[in-house]
Amino acid sequence: MFTRQLSFSTPIFLSIFLVQEALISQFRLPGGGFSILLIFALTWSVLSQPEVAAVIGFASGLLMDLSQSASGPFGQWTLIMLLAGYAISYIGYGDDNVHANAIGIVFFVVVATFFVEIAFLISGALLGVSVGSIAQVSLTLIGMSLWTLLVAPIMLPVFTKLHALVFDSRSVI
């Protein structure tokens, strides 16, 4: 079971990472744009059990650390995404208002994106990473959240189908 999940999810993660780095990064979108990998990882985390969500967060964080645009030390995104994945899954686990409701999932993903970026800023500050002026940071935070709000509903059917395929889940939105 575990081997099947791993062999299915690895190419999916790598493909989304490739799309993010080779295609989405071509656009300098206003307000900082969005991260498809972040949206994907958080959507899967909402749909999964807490320990599975932690592994999803760990894997996606590792890929985000491999990105050339990652400014912090290697492992910073891994740690943040691991904790974020576990936390949002733990909060929403067993609650059908979240799992069976597309609006609930999108809401969770947008809020989680906002807090994940704030966690990155705080941990970055502790590790000595410069992040820029408050106005610019605020603009990026709001911009990324709005982009996530725009993109997450569009990608949600694809991401939930992939989740169902890998984890053999019955709930497809």
Place this chain on the structure above:
Amino acid sequence: MRNGGRARLLLVILIVTSLFLITLDLRGVKVIDGFRQGTQTILSPFQRAGAVVLNPLGDFFSDVTHLGRTRKQIEKLEAENANLKIRLLNRKNADGQLEQLKDILDLAGTAGYKVVNAKVISHGSSQSFSQTLTIDSGSNAGIRKNMTVLSQYGIAGVVKDVYPNSALIQLASDPSFKIGARIAGSQQIGILSGQGNRSATLQLLDNSTTVNIGDVLLARGSSSNRPFVPGVPLGYVSRVDNSAGAIAQSAVVRYYTNFSILGVVAVVVGGPSSNPGDALVPKKPQVTPIPTVTVTVTPTPSPAD
């Protein structure tokens, strides 16, 4: 209970692994750099292909972002048919890059910099609050770490990492970017720091000197011309902070380079034989007088007069 214990154990293992990775990176272990280098080597052909395919679309987004400024251009394009629009978009992209390249070569030629030109193949994601881009030339073209990167107007950034066929550029707008600057003419020196956008802060080293709005800043240069060659135009002072309690005088500087439209850049692989001084200070725009024609109407005398 047993499942809960296993989940906790898994969580602890993953957290410890993350902390282990952070520690290794902060201690400068080469293996971690190798991971990122390997990833970029694999990604650069895909980014190159993505840049070719999506460049016109990227221009479209850039136009939307600067809608107010490009309205006339858009109106002009709207007047043409769909086929010409696509052709024009592709042509515009090439012309824009050619124009940028010409200006970069003019700038580099005036100062005597030896440069390697490169196309931008990817912009870094803002998720990490950093400002980077990837170019399509690397160590095979003679580019090394810590070399100055120029745009058509002046500083664009510095080479942060180099791979065989690509390089990662830290833009001058990146919050962790710092460069020694001097004010053209007065020779006052200070440190310019990126702020995440086109503005930067200048911290003067001597508090007894003054800085004025409109003063032009140039790079001071580093020893052996790395990371910065001397004389590169940086920007101009747009606001001066005159707070009485400040230890050193500071100012807000607007970069000459518009980082969101960079298509072509040049990496300085060889510095000038002598300091170009203020030779690269951009010329102030000349006001072209508009000829006026005064028409005086003289009434024709009527036959009755």
